[in-house]
Amino acid sequence: GENVEQHPSTLSVQEGDSAVIKCTYSDSASNYFPWYKQELGKRPQLIIDIRSNVGEKKDQRIAVTLNKTAKHFSLHITETQPEDSAVYFCAASTPGYQKVTFGTGTKLQVIP
Amino acid sequence: SAVISQKPSRDICQRGTSLTIQCQVDSQVTMMFWYRQQPGQSLTLIATANQGSEATYESGFVIDKFPISRPNLTFSTLTVSNMSPEDSSIYLCSVEVSTKETQYFGPGTRLLVL
Numbered sequence: 001g002e003n004v005e006q007h008p009s010t011l012s013v014q015e016g017d018s019a020v021i022k023c024t025y026s027d028s029a030s031n032y033f034p035w036y037k038q039e040l041g042k043r044p045q046l047i048i049d050i051r052s053n054v055g056e057k058k059d060q061r062i063a064v065t066l067n068k069t070a071k072h073f074s075l076h077i078t079e080t081q082p083e084d085s086a087v088y089f090c091a092a093s094t095p096g097y098q099k100v101t102f103g104t105g106t107k108l109q110v111i112p
Numbered sequence: 113s114a115v116i117s118q119k120p121s122r123d124i125c126q127r128g129t130s131l132t133i134q135c136q137v138d139s140q141v142t143m144m145f146w147y148r149q150q151p152g153q154s155l156t157l158i159a160t161a162n163q164g165s166e167a168t169y170e171s172g173f174v175i176d177k178f179p180i181s182r183p184n185l186t187f188s189t190l191t192v193s194n195m196s197p198e199d200s201s202i203y204l205c206s207v208e209v210s211t212k213e214t215q216y217f218g219p220g221t222r223l224l225v226l
Binding site (some may be wrong): 042045089095099105 | 153154155157160204213214215216217218219220
């Protein structure tokens, strides 16, 4: 089955700096890669996703890049704000299997 | 997206008892999923609940411990049976909207077993 590794497990940045979270996946057939943000005590919320026919996608301060050859994908948050502090999960989905495999999570702390 | 609710939001239970968690969606969805999230951990899929068929369980999870019902396209239940303190966790349902593979999560049920 699919295996998703995520790094780093914790990340502290100064407000205004950029944050990058990296994930790798094992199943070359995976073609959908969502990212979720989970604030303390809340449900995971989808913040951005990318499909395998696209190399990069941006939504305001958030961007995701995908390298299918290397089986890497990354989340980039620019101009970080304290409200970006949360746990972020990457995930990968394989067509036909109808299952999303989650990474281990990154706890992001933005220091004011 | 979809509006998803879960009941109860939290509960404290005695070991050996069972708890049934309900998940309600405001629209018809084909795929519903049940996850467990232990404190500080990632999301672990328990099973996929399909309407009109048996749930599909992931490795390490069995129907006797986590029976699931899916009576229609907007509702599902997960029962945690014969609970032990190790079952203390957050249980989340999620739904896949249309066929876009995107999953949206319910608010979760926080379970503490004493």
